Amino acid sequence: MTRNPGAPNRGATPDRWSTGRPAGTHREQAESGPDQPAPDQSAPNWWAAAAGAAAALLGTAAGELAAAFLSPSVSPLTAVGSAVIDVLPPMVKDAAIAVFGTADKAAFFVAMTLVIAALGGLAGVLEVRRRYAGSAVILAFAAAGTVAVLASPQAEQLALAAPVVAGVVALAMLQVLVRRCVQAAAAPARPAVPAQDPARRTFLLWLGGTAAAAALTAVVATSIRSAQQGAARLRQAFKLPAPADPAEPIPAGATLPVAGLTPLVTPNPDFYRIDTALAVPVVNVDQWRLRVTGMVEQEVELDFDELAGQELTERYITLCCVSNPVGGDLIGNAKWLGWPVRNLLARARPQAGADMVLSRSVDGWTASTPLEVLTDERDALLAIGMNGEPLPLEHGFPVRLVVPGLFGYVSATKWVTELKLTRFEDETAYWTTRGWSARGPVKMSSRIDTPRNGARLDPGQVDIGGVAWSQHTGISAVQLRVDDGAWQDAELGDPISADTWRQYRYRWTAPAGRHRLQVRAIDAAGMVQTGESAPVVPDGATGWHTVSVTVA
Numbered sequence: 109m110t111r112n113p114g115a116p117n118r119g120a121t122p123d124r125w126s127t128g129r130p131a132g133t134h135r136e137q138a139e140s141g142p143d144q145p146a147p148d149q150s151a152p153n154w155w156a157a158a159a160g161a162a163a164a165l166l167g168t169a170a171g172e173l174a175a176a177f178l179s180p181s182v183s184p185l186t187a188v189g190s191a192v193i194d195v196l197p198p199m200v201k202d203a204a205i206a207v208f209g210t211a212d213k214a215a216f217f218v219a220m221t222l223v224i225a226a227l228g229g230l231a232g233v234l235e236v237r238r239r240y241a242g243s244a245v246i247l248a249f250a251a252a253g254t255v256a257v258l259a260s261p262q263a264e265q266l267a268l269a270a271p272v273v274a275g276v277v278a279l280a281m282l283q284v285l286v287r288r289c290v291q292a293a294a295a296p297a298r299p300a301v302p303a304q305d306p307a308r309r310t311f312l313l314w315l316g317g318t319a320a321a322a323a324l325t326a327v328v329a330t331s332i333r334s335a336q337q338g339a340a341r342l343r344q345a346f347k348l349p350a351p352a353d354p355a356e357p358i359p360a361g362a363t364l365p366v367a368g369l370t371p372l373v374t375p376n377p378d379f380y381r382i383d384t385a386l387a388v389p390v391v392n393v394d395q396w397r398l399r400v401t402g403m404v405e406q407e408v409e410l411d412f413d414e415l416a417g418q419e420l421t422e423r424y425i426t427l428c429c430v431s432n433p434v435g436g437d438l439i440g441n442a443k444w445l446g447w448p449v450r451n452l453l454a455r456a457r458p459q460a461g462a463d464m465v466l467s468r469s470v471d472g473w474t475a476s477t478p479l480e481v482l483t484d485e486r487d488a489l490l491a492i493g494m495n496g497e498p499l500p501l502e503h504g505f506p507v508r509l510v511v512p513g514l515f516g517y518v519s520a521t522k523w524v525t526e527l528k529l530t531r532f533e534d535e536t537a538y539w540t541t542r543g544w545s546a547r548g549p550v551k552m553s554s555r556i557d558t559p560r561n562g563a564r565l566d567p568g569q570v571d572i573g574g575v576a577w578s579q580h581t582g583i584s585a586v587q588l589r590v591d592d593g594a595w596q597d598a599e600l601g602d603p604i605s606a607d608t609w610r611q612y613r614y615r616w617t618a619p620a621g622r623h624r625l626q627v628r629a630i631d632a633a634g635m636v637q638t639g640e641s642a643p644v645v646p647d648g649a650t651g652w653h654t655v656s657v658t659v660a
């Protein structure tokens with residue numbers, strides 16, 4: 109065993125770590141052999157273990173807190189917990205349930221906390237003896253957490269940040285605490301009053317501070333997460349009603365067999381998420397109300413049962429973010445189930461002069477939607493279902509708006525609680541006061557999904573594939589060109605509807621060399637997608653998606 113490089117050898121003895129126990133206790137704890145240099149034994153194992161445990165617990169708590177903000181459906185602890193439960197033999201599971209009864213979940217978390225503290229303790233002891241040996245234990249545990257999160261069916265990309273936060277915090281604290289621990293151990297002669305030894309006092313302060321921070325973080329994370337889990341349970345208990353007006357089945361020819369092409373329907377965990385909410389708002393379905401206010405003849409208030417009890421419409425609708433750059437992936441296509449907004453507005457009877465619906469979410473965020481878009485023939489929905497499930501918490505549970513043909517920031521209010529009839533000249537929405545346009549119709553666009561930019565390809569036949577969209581107008585053609593050559597028509601997948609994106613494929617015989625591929629769409633009204641580049645601010649990017657490849 110090598111010496112910790114951070115440990116100054118100042119002839120410390122284990123004795124000065126005396127905690128009032130017989131000196132023999134310490135000798136038993138010192139596992140290094142008698143031939144080891146003194147500093148290895150100088151930081152008694154109990155203190156090193158306490159340091160490691162505190163670091164691991166603070167890391168775990170920080171990971172849970174990060175998850176509470178970033179990924180309410182999956183946290184590192186719950187992911188590891190479910191992974192462990194999955195591999196437990198049923199007998200053990202049954203036994204645990206029999207022993208702990210309904211408290212089995214709480215008991216399981218207590219057990220996990222103890223295991224983490226023990227592993228952290230081990231890491232602390234190892235780290236004192238050999239720098240980075242303990243870090244390796246923490247790293248392995250963080251890696252296991254990451255794998256568990258990845259394996260969890262509900263994990264979105266953001267969920268991966270939580271185990272990373274946990275690992276980084278635990279590693280950093282381990283380094284800090286172990287260094288103080290070793291310094292405390294290596295300080296010279298014992299002062300008359302041990303607590304006045306500055307190095308020792310510093311270590312104890314850091315240790316206590318870390319433990320307190322861990323406890324505080326755990327309390328905050330647990331309270332946020334338990335609220336989220338309460339909402340998650342209500343969500344799970346809710347059975348989506350059958351649609352009165354179901355979506356047409358997707359035509360078989362809508363999906364093109366091209367490797368690397370975006371799926372036609374985006375699975376919920378892969379659906380992009382954009383909102384200003386730091387922590388995903390938690391809405392109690394039982395208390396949820398939607399109020400229609402402002403310039404109406406009749407204010408209307410609706411609860412969730414009433415909404416879910418309406419004749420519901422089911423539609424595929426492609427939702428796109430105004431911040432989606434050309435070629436970007438802030439766009440997704442889902443099957444939404446909801447009540448057409450126009451039916452609710454008809455009950456409220458908007459007054460003459462109203463031209464905007466300011467929708468507001470439970471966290472105060474607002475969107476300004478032109479009234480005529482919510483009352484015309486299109487299927488603007490108060491959605492409660494997404495791809496056959498209740499809305500995921502991060503996508504607006506229990507109710508959100510989805511409006512074909514408009515960017516999300518002017519239409520797709522999640523956790524919606526109010527629709528206020530008003531006028532564009534009287535009120536502004538959240539993003540309008542921050543430099544974005546008050547109106548945001550989607551702009552026709554198209555994207556090359558495969559090959560990827562920078563790809564190296566074999567000469568010969570290459571399938572170029574991607575998606576094109578012009579919601580509520582529809583796509584009539586997609587064209588490709590290579591190296592500024594002539595535009596060539598691509599083969600189109602059958603449309604689901606004018607409100608969804610459409611896949612395309614272009615079979616390219618690739619000659620050797622470096623090539624630039626470009627795509628453009630033509631909508632059902634005959635308009636050709638502009639090649640003029642515009643930034644996303646103030647009302648959405650334009651330009652042709654361009655991909656460079658090397659054929660060799």
Ligand SMILES: Nc1nc2c(c(=O)[nH]1)N[C@H]1C(S)=C(S)[C@@H](COP(=O)(O)O)O[C@H]1N2
Pocket residue numbers: 379380381382383384385427428429430469470471473502503504515516517520521522523
């Ligand atoms: N409450 C609330 N709803 C919101 C937002 C928000 O910040 N808060 N962002 C909007 C924006 S900008 C977009 S693009 C869509 C994204 O919806 P998604 O996260 O379900 O993909 O939600 C919209 N609804």
Ligand SMILES: [Mo]
Pocket residue numbers: 382428429430431515516517
């Ligand atoms: Mo957006």
